Amino acid sequence: xxxxxxxxxxxxxxxxxxxxxxxxxxxxxxxxxxxxxxxxxxxxxxxxxxxxxxxxxxxxxxxxxxxxxxxxxxxxxxxxxxxxxxxxxxxxxxxxxxxxxxxxxxxxxxxxxxxxxxxxxxxxxxxxxxxxxxxxxxxxxxxxxxxxxxxxxxxxxxxxxxxxxxxxxxxxxxxxxxxxxxxxxxxxxxxxxxxxxxxxxxxxxxxxxxxxxxxxxxxxxxxxxxxxxxxxxxxxxxxxxxxxxxxxxxxxxxxxxxxxxxxxxxxxxxxxxxxxxxxxxxxxxxxxxxxxxxxxxxxxxxxxxxxxxxxxxxxxxxxxxx
Amino acid sequence: xxxxxxxxxxxxxxxxxxxxxxxxxxxxxxxxxxxxxxxxxxxxxxxxxxxxxxxxxxxxxxxxxxxxxxxxxxxxxxxxxxxxxxxxxxxxxxxxxxxxxxxxxxxxxxxxxxxxxxxxxxxxxxxxxxxxxxxxxxxxxxxxxxxxxxxxxxxxxxxxxxxxxxxxxxxxxxxxxxxxxxxxxxxxxxxxxxxxxxxxxxxxxxxxxxxxxxxxxxxxxxxxxxxxxxxxxxxxxxxxxxxxxxxxxxxxxxxxxxxxxxxxxxxxxxxxxxxxxxxxxxxxxxxxxxxxxxxxxxxxxxxxxxxxxx
Numbered sequence: 221x222x223x224x225x226x227x228x229x230x231x232x233x234x235x236x237x238x239x240x241x242x243x244x245x246x247x248x249x250x251x252x253x254x255x256x257x258x259x260x261x262x263x264x265x266x267x268x269x270x271x272x273x274x275x276x277x278x279x280x281x282x283x284x285x286x287x288x289x290x291x292x293x294x295x296x297x298x299x300x301x302x303x304x305x306x307x308x309x310x311x312x313x314x315x316x317x318x319x320x321x322x323x324x325x326x327x328x329x330x331x332x333x334x335x336x337x338x339x340x341x342x343x344x345x346x347x348x349x350x351x352x353x354x355x356x357x358x359x360x361x362x363x364x365x366x367x368x369x370x371x372x373x374x375x376x377x378x379x380x381x382x383x384x385x386x387x388x389x390x391x392x393x394x395x396x397x398x399x400x401x402x403x404x405x406x407x408x409x410x411x412x413x414x415x416x417x418x419x420x421x422x423x424x425x426x427x428x429x430x431x432x433x434x435x436x437x438x439x440x441x442x443x444x445x446x447x448x449x450x451x452x453x454x455x456x457x458x459x460x461x462x463x464x465x466x467x468x469x470x471x472x473x474x475x476x477x478x479x480x481x482x483x484x485x486x487x488x489x490x491x492x493x494x495x496x497x498x499x500x501x502x503x504x505x506x507x508x509x510x511x512x513x514x515x516x517x518x519x520x521x522x523x524x525x526x527x528x529x530x531x532x533x534x535x536x537x538x539x540x541x542x
Numbered sequence: 543x544x545x546x547x548x549x550x551x552x553x554x555x556x557x558x559x560x561x562x563x564x565x566x567x568x569x570x571x572x573x574x575x576x577x578x579x580x581x582x583x584x585x586x587x588x589x590x591x592x593x594x595x596x597x598x599x600x601x602x603x604x605x606x607x608x609x610x611x612x613x614x615x616x617x618x619x620x621x622x623x624x625x626x627x628x629x630x631x632x633x634x635x636x637x638x639x640x641x642x643x644x645x646x647x648x649x650x651x652x653x654x655x656x657x658x659x660x661x662x663x664x665x666x667x668x669x670x671x672x673x674x675x676x677x678x679x680x681x682x683x684x685x686x687x688x689x690x691x692x693x694x695x696x697x698x699x700x701x702x703x704x705x706x707x708x709x710x711x712x713x714x715x716x717x718x719x720x721x722x723x724x725x726x727x728x729x730x731x732x733x734x735x736x737x738x739x740x741x742x743x744x745x746x747x748x749x750x751x752x753x754x755x756x757x758x759x760x761x762x763x764x765x766x767x768x769x770x771x772x773x774x775x776x777x778x779x780x781x782x783x784x785x786x787x788x789x790x791x792x793x794x795x796x797x798x799x800x801x802x803x804x805x806x807x808x809x810x811x812x813x814x815x816x817x818x819x820x821x822x823x824x825x826x827x828x829x830x831x832x833x834x835x836x837x838x839x840x841x842x843x844x845x846x847x848x849x850x851x852x
Contacts, residue, residue, distance in 0.1 A: 227837060371555055373835065374560035376783070378826045379790015380640070382808060383565075386820065389812050390568045461776075470734065471682045478685040479794060483809075486557075500686065516688055523683035535739070 253539070262536035272532040278525035286333040295326035297492050309449060318500065327492050328518050334400075334493035335519070337494040338407055339474040345412035346473075347466045350419025355450055355458075358419070358427035381479065383414045388485040400491045407486050411473055422465050426458035433457075439541035460534050467530025471523030478519065494519050550839060554832050559612075565824045569817040570598075575813050584838055585814065594624060598818070611767065611821070620822040624815075629822040639714060640803035643795070644788040646716060646723030651731035652781055656774070659738020663773070671718055674739070678732035686791070690725040690798035697721060714801065726795040730784050737780055741773040748772075775845050781837030787832030 271365045285292055290462035301321040309316040315324035332425075357368040378386075387410045392398050398406070430436060431454065439453050480486025480497030482502065487493045494515040595601055598621075602610065614621060620629035658678075662671040681689070701763065745751065754764045793805030804823050811819035 224838065366553065370557050371560075373557040373832070374564065375784070376835075377557060377561040377831045378565065378824070379787050379827055379831070381793050382790040382824065382827065385793070385808070385812060386565060386568050386824075425776075426778075464736075468682060468736070470595065471679075472729070475683065475685040482685065482687050483794070495685075502687070502691065512688065512691075516684065519685075520680065520683040524679050527679055527682065 225474050244492075262533070265536040266532060269532050269536075271528050275525040275528040275532070278521060279529065282332055282336060282525070285329055286336045287505050289330045289333065292329045293323075293326045295323045297322065297326040297330040298490065309510055316508070316510040318497075318504075318508070318511045324497070324514050327497055328494070328514050330492045331494045331497055331515065332518070332522075334404060334487055335474050335477055335493055335495060336522070338404060338411075338477040338487070338493070340469045341408045342411040342415070342473040342476075343466055343470045345408065347414045347419050347462060349412065349416040351423045351462055353416070353424025354420040355427055355454070358424045358431065359429055359446065359450065367423075368420075372420050376416060376417035376421075378414060380414050380476070381483075384410045384476070384480055385483065385485055387413070388480065392485070400487075403487055403491065407477060407480060411445050411476055415469065415473075419462055419465055419469070422461050423458060430457045463530055464534050467527050470526045472521055474523060476522060546843075550836055554836060558828060558832055561828045562612070562821070562825050563608055565828075566611065566821050568606060569820050572605065574700070575807030597622075615822070615825060621818045623818055629819050632819060633804070633822055633826060636802060636807045636823075638802045639801060640789055640792050640796070640805065642714065642716070643719050643723055643726060643792055643801065643803060644785055646719045647730075647788050648785055649779065650720075650724050651727035651734055651784075652731070652819075655731045655734025656704065656738050656777065658735040660742055660765070660770065662735070663742025664737040664746065671682055671739075674735060678735050681728045681732040684728075686725060686729060686794050687798055689728050690722075690795055693721060693725055694798060717802075722795050722799045722801060725798070726788060730788070732779055736778060737777050738773065741776055742769060745769055745773045771845060775842065778841055778845065779838050782834045782841070783831070785834050786827065789830060790827055 225450035285439070289297075301317075304323065315328060318324055318327070353368055353372065358363045360368070384407075388406060391406060392403070436449060436453050439449050444452070474494070477486055477493065478498050481488065481493065481495035482499040484499070487496050489496060498512060498519075501515070504511055598607075600607070611621070618630065620633060622628055623632075658674045662668075662674045665671060751764060751769055751774075754768045755761075759768070789804070792801075792803055795801070795807060796803045796805035797809070804827075808820055808823050811817070811823070
């Protein structure tokens, strides 16, 4: 292990676990034979976790669903037949039909793409902006730090739903019918613009604590450059809380997509998404609960998979939790 | 500490100006014609346009418009809508309801969330842990309006009739707000539980906890004083900043339960293009949010002696 900070942490960990858990002592003696990095260590642990495998399989299925919906259904999600008005689930249509006579199963399959895209891009953008600004702020001079923190406060000060309503109605008047790409981009951008300060704060406070640790001081004393300290010493120790936030946020953002659709300002027909389906069901769900339950179930299972995945990754990355 | 508070208060001013200016610009400057659709199918009469332009300072450049507006707000004058209704009056009738709702939601989420988080953080991998994990996942993944509709249907008068959901228009009681408050706080409750759980689980093996146990402190004291105080710091941050987002997010819950709060006010304001209502309400919300984040920052120093403000 060429990295003084990491091996120091490894020793400390071995010492700590020797007190409580004997099985870890074997682990650390193995490690000395074949040095491994924190991430390959984590990967070794993850491979053995059933929850990790299950969540990966679910995510894989949802991604395939989003990429090639025709593999799962041959029904056109936009083929409306009013004869099928609110028909309950049957052998013909597993999830029944909605108020327009659309096949709910086909729409739930085709809806994966838009919902997943919104969740994924908003999370990526939010975490990326937040982490970069957060690390930079905690590492910069104090006036830059407070300037960036206040700049984040400006966006965090706008309540989420409210801010999204103002942004989306400003750029699309309610009578307009914007194209699918445009509305998806707008929803992603509004979510990211309003959410990045949260991940910035998490990253900043995690870095502030990690910066004071001895291994960072040691690395600095050995002459490591700021970039090396950030990537080799700080990031592995601060990425866990951001990762936990990101997985939860991905769920929240898929939910936010649904909320905005529900308020009539997010994605809207003809785009097919789980949010659009849930919002279409709102006036009928006493009479036809299947219209609500199936898309809501898809949302729940997808989010579940992401959160379980994040949990497993966090446990594997965080030496303290072992 | 005194100097820190003063500096922090001074820092609030640019943030307040920045946020309110962004909203002001979004509401007034980006839509090209503030009179579009105001007078039905025909264009507005000249006299109306000039009177309203005068009233809302449309002829001034945007920063000047904003300054004039803020100057009035500071003296407590939120202005009148196009139709002449006082925005200050609108806010003073709607605001207390939403504040009440948000506080009920915050109390419920803190109580249930922290309890669940502490119990599961101390005892990972048990039945309770899995139960809490699954139910928090469920709450996170369900959009608030789904939770709202389902709970209203099954726990309200049409279902089990456990809760009174006929909320008084002007002055709802706390009992009437329990169900809406639960719905409003449900997502955050899951976050609080998970944050507390991961934080407790992380600190449980810390040196100071081992020391406390080793010197013979009773478990109750180790958990309640040593562990909780250090683990609740991220949770307090979350709860503090959450009050602002709860008030803003109340718009959906208020819609589901027909509560007359600021959510409805904003929604009507946007649909009827009464920009001045929107900016007025948002200004108040931003103020609440900023003061809460200040309080959270000050609590940091009290809770975590490692953090020093000089």
